[in-house]
Amino acid sequence: MILDDFLVRAALAGLGVAVAAAPLGSFVVWRRMAYFGDATAHAAMLGVAIALAFSMSVFAGALAMSLIMATTVSTLSGRGFAMDTLLGVLAHSALAFGLVAVSLLSGVRIDLMAYLFGDILAVSRSDLAVIWGGAALVLGLLTWRWQALLTSTLSPDLAYSAGIDPRREQLVLTLALAVVVAVAIKVVGVLLIAAMLIVPAAAARPLATTPERMAVTATLLAAAAALGGLYLSFRLDTPTGPTIVCVAALIFAATALVGGVRR
Amino acid sequence: MPLIETRGLTIGFGRSTVLHDVNMSLERGEIVTIVGPNGSGKSTLLRAIIGALRPTGGRIIRAPGLRIGYVPQKLHIDPTLPLTVTRFLGLPRRHPAADLRAALEQAGLPDLPDRQMADLSGGQFQRVLLARALLEKPDLLILDEATQGLDQPGSAAFYRRIEEVRQEMGCAVLMVSHELHVVMSASDRVICLNGHVCCEGRPEVVAQAEEYRAIFGTGTQGALALYRHDHDHGHDHDGHDHPHSHEAAE
Numbered sequence: 467m468i469l470d471d472f473l474v475r476a477a478l479a480g481l482g483v484a485v486a487a488a489p490l491g492s493f494v495v496w497r498r499m500a501y502f503g504d505a506t507a508h509a510a511m512l513g514v515a516i517a518l519a520f521s522m523s524v525f526a527g528a529l530a531m532s533l534i535m536a537t538t539v540s541t542l543s544g545r546g547f548a549m550d551t552l553l554g555v556l557a558h559s560a561l562a563f564g565l566v567a568v569s570l571l572s573g574v575r576i577d578l579m580a581y582l583f584g585d586i587l588a589v590s591r592s593d594l595a596v597i598w599g600g601a602a603l604v605l606g607l608l609t610w611r612w613q614a615l616l617t618s619t620l621s622p623d624l625a626y627s628a629g630i631d632p633r634r635e636q637l638v639l640t641l642a643l644a645v646v647v648a649v650a651i652k653v654v655g656v657l658l659i660a661a662m663l664i665v666p667a668a669a670a671r672p673l674a675t676t677p678e679r680m681a682v683t684a685t686l687l688a689a690a691a692a693l694g695g696l697y698l699s700f701r702l703d704t705p706t707g708p709t710i711v712c713v714a715a716l717i718f719a720a721t722a723l724v725g726g727v728r729r
Numbered sequence: 730m731p732l733i734e735t736r737g738l739t740i741g742f743g744r745s746t747v748l749h750d751v752n753m754s755l756e757r758g759e760i761v762t763i764v765g766p767n768g769s770g771k772s773t774l775l776r777a778i779i780g781a782l783r784p785t786g787g788r789i790i791r792a793p794g795l796r797i798g799y800v801p802q803k804l805h806i807d808p809t810l811p812l813t814v815t816r817f818l819g820l821p822r823r824h825p826a827a828d829l830r831a832a833l834e835q836a837g838l839p840d841l842p843d844r845q846m847a848d849l850s851g852g853q854f855q856r857v858l859l860a861r862a863l864l865e866k867p868d869l870l871i872l873d874e875a876t877q878g879l880d881q882p883g884s885a886a887f888y889r890r891i892e893e894v895r896q897e898m899g900c901a902v903l904m905v906s907h908e909l910h911v912v913m914s915a916s917d918r919v920i921c922l923n924g925h926v927c928c929e930g931r932p933e934v935v936a937q938a939e940e941y942r943a944i945f946g947t948g949t950q951g952a953l954a955l956y957r958h959d960h961d962h963g964h965d966h967d968g969h970d971h972p973h974s975h976e977a978a979e
Binding site for chain 2: 495496497498613614616617619620621622623624625626627628629630667668671674675676677678679680
């Protein structure tokens with residue numbers, strides 16, 4: 467069967483992450499939550515360590531830890547903390563604690579690089595099911611709440627006046643973010659998840675005139691980056707996750723130039 | 730039953746109290762303007778009414794099913810968010826294309842449906858904000874200093890438009906304004922706010938009221954008024970005194 471080919475599985479995994487990360491990434495960009503995505507992704511490392519220590523599913527551990535971090539940050543953000551400092555502290559300490567915890571695990575020989583930079587070529591069928599299940603969940607959430615999310619992003623006061631609670635919408639994004647982080651670990655690793663959120667969305671900005679077009683364009687660009695990165699890493703024998711992000715960055719540079727010329 | 734009513738509304742941030750024991754109500758079809766010096770809690774009151782601020786004391790009672798159209802003081806659109814006029818009008822709810830065309834026509838912007846919101850002039854932006862609020866077919870239209878940044882003829886035209894809207898749609902209007910001369914002619918009722926309701930009533934009555942004059946002086950019918958006042962008058966509720974002075978240029 468076609469899924470027996472590891473390259474096909476890798477391509478499907480990359481597409482799954484692109485489809486989930488790019489539309490959510492548009493909101494991350496619009497709401498200036500880039501650092502927020504970073505903190506959530508880095509916290510996942512601690513989740514991985516805990517999962518390995520208790521022989522649980524790595525996906526569940528990463529999801530739980532991301533959810534805790536995302537909720538914490540989301541709650542604190544409403545209370546007037548100096549957010550960039552706080553996020554910097556939380557993001558990097560979560561990552562450091564995660565790395566230390568993993569190294570303390572006795573008896574388990576773990577390839578740390580696989581979690582830091584992803585291991586897309588080792589994606590199994592059940593990984594694929596998790597990735598596409600997560601992608602479907604995120605897309606479903608975003609589609610269902612789209613209008614309310616967009617109104618809250620534009621202005622919390624406009625949302626309140628229309629009977630929308632922006633704090634609830636923030637929670638939807640928080641949940642979606644944790645899911646994306648958990649499913650993307652295997653593909654790009656904790657260090658580069660935020661790049662998959664932000665770079666395609668930023669690359670789509672100069673090409674789009676409406677929020678919807680930006681989200682769709684970001685998804686197409688992310689898919690192109692995933693497939694192009696996979697191909698290049700295979701040809702050049704480079705790590706796949708970083709190669710995907712490199713291709714995304716080149717696409718960003720290209721659309722930024724096009725946008726600059728048009729202006 | 731009033732559209733909206735506040736009873737003993739108190740709102741504070743941290744240790745400071747911005748609004749104190751505010752009682753007011755709004756009937757269907759009325760145009761009410763809130764006036765008051767800077768920092769008197771005008772915007773805070775509006776934001777509490779739309780539900781964006783939780784009262785620290787007292788209650789806000791909304792008529793069941795009340796639809797509010799809100800025109801904010803200003804709206805910052807992040808440069809990373811692409812947004813055409815048409816798309817903006819479809820928030821929070823999408824509307825049929827014919828309604829959107831009619832709204833743009835009504836707002837005097839029939840040829841700008843695909844223009845980016847960021848590229849509009851101040852006056853065009855304000856008219857789009859108003860059109861969006863009206864598309865919701867509100868029972869209550871709330872405007873927070875909606876004419877800020879418009880020149881005199883522009884803001885006069887804007888308020889004429891508000892009166893037409895009231896006549897066409899029968900909605901009540903609650904607005905905050907600094908432009909006292911406009912307020913005097915365009916409102917059914919004026920509420921003079923300074924942390925609490927100083928006085929309220931028909932514009933000509935309020936203009937004569939001692940509390941109002943204490944804040945705005947007597948010669949404010951003109952377009953330009955510089956007012957300075959010392960607020961040391963006591964009010965009968967709680968007998969709280971608050972000596973302070975303001976200076977503001979209109």
